[in-house]
Amino acid sequence: MTTSTSTPAQQDSLVPEREEPVINVGVLGARGRMGTEVVKAVNAAADLELVAMVDDGDWLFNVADAGAQVVVDFTRPDVVMDNIRFCIDQNIHCVVGTTGFDEAKLATIAEWLEPKPDLGVVIAPNFGIGAVLLMRFAQEAARFFPSVEIVELHHPNKVDAPSGTAVRTARLIAAARRAAGLPAAPDATKEADSLPGARGADIEGVPVHAVRLTGLVAHQEVLMGAEGETLTLRHDSYDRASFMPGVLLAVREIGRRPGLTVGIESLLGL
Numbered sequence: 001m002t003t004s005t006s007t008p009a010q011q012d013s014l015v016p017e018r019e020e021p022v023i024n025v026g027v028l029g030a031r032g033r034m035g036t037e038v039v040k041a042v043n044a045a046a047d048l049e050l051v052a053m054v055d056d057g058d059w060l061f062n063v064a065d066a067g068a069q070v071v072v073d074f075t076r077p078d079v080v081m082d083n084i085r086f087c088i089d090q091n092i093h094c095v096v097g098t099t100g101f102d103e104a105k106l107a108t109i110a111e112w113l114e115p116k117p118d119l120g121v122v123i124a125p126n127f128g129i130g131a132v133l134l135m136r137f138a139q140e141a142a143r144f145f146p147s148v149e150i151v152e153l154h155h156p157n158k159v160d161a162p163s164g165t166a167v168r169t170a171r172l173i174a175a176a177r178r179a180a181g182l183p184a185a186p187d188a189t190k191e192a193d194s195l196p197g198a199r200g201a202d203i204e205g206v207p208v209h210a211v212r213l214t215g216l217v218a219h220q221e222v223l224m225g226a227e228g229e230t231l232t233l234r235h236d237s238y239d240r241a242s243f244m245p246g247v248l249l250a251v252r253e254i255g256r257r258p259g260l261t262v263g264i265e266s267l268l269g270l
């Protein structure tokens with residue numbers, strides 16, 4: 001069903017030591033690239049029970065009927081809000097890897113959660129531990145470098161561009177720069193003599209470039225420059241198994257984290 005060569009132990013490297021009751025898990029987007037990997041990882045985890053696999057055209061109520069306590073969503077940006085609404089209505093915790101969230105959508109989800117104080121939604125643009133660390137390192141370094149650009153590189157079937165990770169990284173860098181009193185690079189992507197698009201997308205003053213290439217999975221570089229030196233931070237996901245420890249951590253933790261959590265940094269103790 002998948003091409004991953006990782007072992008269950010590798011996929012479950014953040015498994016807790018303590019004994020916990022089994023958690024019933026439903027997967028939305030179960031036949032997709034990520035959903036397939038999640039199904040495999042949940043099946044390999046002794047403390048998780050896969051109770052429902054739902055894909056496009058399937059009956060969404062299957063997850064509720066099957067008694068899912070946590071749903072994992074890797075679907076599409078245009079359907080994920082409806083899925084989250086459904087899960088909240090059904091009192092099911094939601095771990096969401098699907099991309100495409102802006103502040104307005106996050107605020108809507110927080111509103112939906114208000115009357116359900118015990119329910120949790122975790123939305124993470126990237127569940128890869130290395131990618132989360134890259135974002136943190138980029139934030140740390142941002143105030144020391146006047147120039148910064150992001151290059152994200154993915155498989156050619158990716159639905160969105162730029163990636164959710166690149167958008168979040170750019171916003172975190174921009175916030176760190178503002179906090180340090182650095183100016184946003186003025187019109188960083190709009191040089192007078194450039195072909196439109198040649199300087200990438202402008203996200204809060206950070207140019208973001210998206211590469212789509214057969215052979216790639218998910219990769220990101222943050223390039224920072226100062227007089228006479230550059231710093232390059234790079235992360236590579238060569239296999240979708242790399243996202244699974246983060247996904248399983250969120251599935252196990254969400255019952256203890258009511259409300260909306262964006263990113264898995266807090267779950268990792270960062």
Ligand SMILES: NC(=O)C1=CN([C@@H]2O[C@H](COP(=O)(O)OP(=O)(O)OC[C@H]3O[C@@H](n4cnc5c(N)ncnc54)[C@H](O)[C@@H]3O)[C@@H](O)[C@H]2O)C=CC1
Pocket residue numbers: 028029030031032033034035054055056057074075076077079096097098099100124125126127128159160164243
């Ligand atoms: N947060 C993270 O760590 C990661 C996030 N992603 C994101 O996850 C999303 C999915 O990526 P892939 O798995 O590569 O896409 P994919 O296209 O392989 O899979 C999406 C699946 O969702 C299904 N689907 C569509 N509408 C549905 C609905 N209403 N209900 C249930 N299933 C539905 C599709 O039929 C498909 O099987 C994208 O937004 C991607 O950016 C991908 C990798 C890692």
Ligand SMILES: O=C(O)C1=N[C@H](C(=O)O)C[C@H](O)C1
Pocket residue numbers: 099125126154158159162163164165166217218219
């Ligand atoms: O679609 C993908 O593949 C990925 N999507 C996420 C994103 O948009 O950031 C995470 C990772 O980059 C893989």
